Amino acid sequence: MAGFWGRRKREREELDAQDADLARNAQRALVEADERIRVTTDELAFAEAELGAGPTTELRDALEAVRTHLAEAFHLHQLNHDEIPDTPEESRTRNARIVQLCAWADELLDDRTEALAEPIERARRAPEIIAGVRRDAEGLRSRIPQARDTVARLAQRYSADALGQVADNPAEADQLLRFAEHSADVAERRRDAGQREQANVALETATEAARRAATLVDAVEAFEIEALRAESTLAAIVEDSRGDLVTARSAPQTPAVAEAMAALQSALAALPSPGAKTDPFGDLTRLRDANTALDAAIAAAEEKARRVIPDLAHVRHSIDDADRQLHVARDVIAGHRGWIGADARTRLAEADRVRQDLDRLLGGSAATAPDIPEDDREQALALSRRAAFLAGESLQLAQRDIDSSRPPGGPDQWNGGWGGPPRGPRGGRGGGDLMGGILGGLVIGGLLDGMFD
Template identity: 75%
Template sequence: MAGFWGKRKREQEELEAQDADLARRARTALVGADERIRVTTDELVFAEAELGVDATKELREALDAVRTHLGEAFHLHQLNHDEIPDTPEELRTRNARIVQLCEWAEDLLDDRTEALAASIERARRAPEIIAKVREDAVRLRTRIPQARETVQRLAARYSAEALAQVEANPAEAEQLLGFAEHSAGIAERRREAGQREQANLALEACAEAARRAATLIDAVETFEVEALRAESTLAAIVEDSREDIAVALREPHTPAVSAAIGDLQAALASLPAAGVNTDPFALLSRLRTANAALDEAIAKARERAARPLPPLEHVRHAIDDGDRQLAVAKDVIAGHRGWIGADARTRLAEAERVRIDLDRYLGTSASAATDIDEDHREQAMAMARRVAFLAGEALQLAQRDIDSSRPQGGPDQWGGGPQQGWGGGRRGGSDLMGGILGGLVIGSILDGFID
């Protein structure tokens, strides 16, 4: 008994310690959340001054919600210290709620202030950003004539289709730089006038325009380098493709290999003569695609040669065998439905599903197909054999169910006598009853006999 009371005392002491810790957490959280509201309120004033009222709407709404819920937390804390005695459970529930409300408030304000952090930082650096945009515009303008010369030089070597992606870049870059400088001036004037929202929009626009202009000018130089690289790669791909064709002609010929050889030969034949402006990127892409298709066709042909395909007549025999076994299983189960269990029915349903999938795979009725191309024979045979296997299992399981459901004492057990059954003959009674039970609902028939 002393041990029991000692255990109860320790448990009570642990619970009191937990409650005391929860109370301390509640007080600390309440003070922290209240201070966070004060700090965030000051941040909101600054953010509104930098970004405008619309940009800070979500932070303002979050502060209003937090103040409302923190009022509930203060009320709960007051109840903990009023003159009305509270039970430990009441104190525990209130303190847990205070901690929950304060943590929610801190998380919400963190989320909203972090969302504005980048915009506030950009607004603070507005003079620096504007100065940088103007410097970039001056520097990039000096590169535009060189970009135009590069485009003209490229036009003498590459086709109009190839140059379409960079031909207009210098003119577009010049327009963007003009827009960037104009937007920078608007950002300055709106900021001086206290129109912070408009100033920030203009600031973002000028920085983005300058960035895009730099990208367009860089793209011209990048195109020249990449085009030269594509030409070098194209020469290597042409040599490799000719070697691949020579190898492919010695491989086992399948329709897919022959078609792939023809496509690669056509791609090689379409290469322009020397001195003609070309699109090295398009030519390289076409050759790579045709080369990869030939590699894939050869790999499949080699795999097929290592594993000979079944002759068409074997595939036809497999389909016919599957259909026959499926038909037998369906007839047996249909004729003895009252005796057939779930296993046999499941195998039959799966066999029928695979048979339907076989027709879909071949794109026509497998039993009526006069020919099956080589690419489909192996899979078709596997599916047909699967149908036969499932149908055979269904038939075995159905026979098991039928055998286990037959009367064990012979045909005389159905009534009548050794010479006279239900049907008037020696075995007529059992045959008739078997047909009835196999084809009709057993319960309703038996009810009729009993009546």
């Protein structure tokens, strides 16, 4: 007993120590959260001065939410120290809630202030950024005449379709630079007028316009290099395509291979003659697509040649067998509807579904289809076998249900209760014996023997 009470005392002491730590944590969290609100309020004022009211809306809303929930935390702390005695459980629950509310407040304010850190830093550097936009615009404008000369020189070698992606770049870049400089001027004036939010929007616009102008000018210079690479690759593809056409002559000559060969020959014939303006990008795309299509057609033809195509008579025999088994299974289940469970019915429904898939594959009734294309025979054989297998399972499950549903006592006792005909004067059923046997499922075994012979 002394050991028991000693253990209980130690447990109470440990719990009291934990409660004391929790209370100290709650008090510390309250002080830190209150100070964080005061600091963030100052940061909000600074952010509004730099960015305006619009971009700081989320931080302002977060502060309001934190003040509301921190008021709840202070109220809980007051309840822990009022004149009304509290149980340890009540104090523990309140302190845990205080810690939770303060942690949530700190996390929310961290998230909102971090989101504003980059815009604020950018706003502080606004004069530097404006000067950079003007400097970049001046440098890019000096490159525009060279870009125009480059486009003119390329127009003598490449077609209008090829140059369509860069022909207007110099003019568009010049317009963007003028817009960037105008936006920089607007940003500077709005900032001087204290309209920081509008100034920041104008500054973002100026920066983006200058960036897009630089991309357009760079694209003109990069076009010539990319065009030369495309021409080099095109020459290699032409040589490869001619070799593929030679190889294709020894491949299995299916309609798909013949069509792909004709398409590749047409793509080769459509290439411009020497000295003509070219579109190396378009020519390369068309020739590569035709070359890839021929490779795919040859691979499919060779795969088909390696694959054994089922004999048409064999496929038709499999379809007939599936139809026969389906017919027997339907008749047996229809004749014993009260005895057949869900498993047998499910297998029959699935067999019917697979059989319908076979009809859809062949575009009509598989049983009366005049021909089955070689490409479809393998799948038709698989579907018919699957349908036959499911129908056979359905029949076996139906036989199981029928056997388990027979009344006890043997055939001599099967009278009256199962709705069979009355016994004859000598105890027999006479002509009703055969009908009773069929209804009772006694001939199912014979049917199964015939089906799985």
